[in-house]
Amino acid sequence: MNDTPTIVLIVVVGVLVAVGVVLLLERSLTRVLLGVVLMGNGINLMILSTGGAAGGPPLLGLTDEAEMSDPLPQAMILTAIVITLGITAFLLAMAHRSWQLQGHDEVQDDAEDRRILLGGSRAELRAQIRELRARLRREIREQRTDLHRRIEEEDRREEAERAELRARLAEADTELRDWIRENRGDDGVGDDDIARRVRDVRREREKRVEELRGQVEAYRTELRDHVRADREAEREQRRELRRRIRAEKRQLRARIRAERERLARAEDSDLLGAD
Structure with a gap:
């Protein structure tokens, strides 16, 4: 068989x-x-x-052992x-x-398990909030460091422009004195020519000064725009972080409220059943 x-x-x-x-x-x-x-x-x-x-059937005396x-x-x-x-x-x-x-035969979640789960959700939410705040602080520090670096670069650039302006003015004064000294005794050069040359040099100097001032002002305006944009971005990041934190807290409160209502209904049902 x-x-x-x-x-x-x-x-x-x-x-x-x-x-x-x-x-x-x-x-x-x-x-x-x-x-x-x-x-x-x-x-x-x-x-x-x-x-x-x-x-x-496995009964001794009734069935042979080989057939049991x-x-x-x-x-x-x-x-x-x-x-x-x-x-x-x-x-x-x-x-x-x-x-x-x-009124039903469904197995509900254990209340203690739900409390532990909600506690874990709270801890996770706190960890996320701490992480968001730490990341925001890092970004703010990086932006401030970059802003200070830009300000230092602009200061160095402005100082270099001023030094260049002073050097050019000194060079122009030296050339003017040399020209006056060389041509004062010549017959073809009079006081009017010298005065005209002085006026030309002064106009060129004033024009160059105005150009450099315009460049410095443009640099300052650009720097102020960068500072304003960085501050606005920082404020926007802070507002976004606050919105996310408030949204997470609202969701957590809603879950806790729903769980409390469910536990209250379960306790009321238990009391009614005990009565």
């Missing part, structure tokens, strides 16, 4: 166990009960298939049936009590 289980029996065992596991993962106690029953039957079939071919069936799988199946029956009765009682108290 063939002791190997058939493919049909293996498929039936797999289907029963798979459906039972899926039903066990549901929140409804009725589905959990059906899952326990189906999975128990599937496991019983699997144990039965390991007992080999069918034979006579294996009694161990049968004993294990009987024990499993008793255990499954006890679990079924327990789940039926729980489902009936849940229906009386709450």
Whole structure:
């Protein structure tokens, strides 16, 4: 006789166990009960298939030992049936009590687990807020450092322009004195020519000074624009951080409020059931 289980029996065992596991993962106690029953039957079939071919009853004096069936799988199946029956009765009682108290048989989340979860959410929110603030502080420090660097560069550039202006003015004065000294004794150069040359040099000097002042003023205006833009960006980042923090706090408060209301309803149901 063939002791190997058939493919049909293996498929039936797999289907029963798979459906039972899926039903066990549901929140409804009725589905959990059906899952326990189906999975128990599937496991019983699997144990039965390991007992080999069918034979006579395992009783000494009634059946020959060579023709006896294996009694161990049968004993294990009987024990499993008793255990499954006890679990079924327990789940039926729980489902009936849940229906009386709450009007449904769904398994709710544990209150302590929810408190721990909310505590973790608060800690996570605080960590996110600290991270956002630290990042904002880093960005502000970087912007301030860059701003100070720009101001120092503009100061150095302005000082260089002033030094160049002073050098050019000194050079122009030197050229003017040399020209006056060289041409004062010539017959072709009079006081009018010298005065005109002095006026020309002064006009050129004033023109150059005005150009340099315009450049300095343009640099200062650009620097003020950069400073204003950086400050506006910093204020916008602070406002965005405050908005995000307020939004996170509102969401957390809403979750805490909903959880408290759910716990209050559960406690009221328990009190009504106890009465």
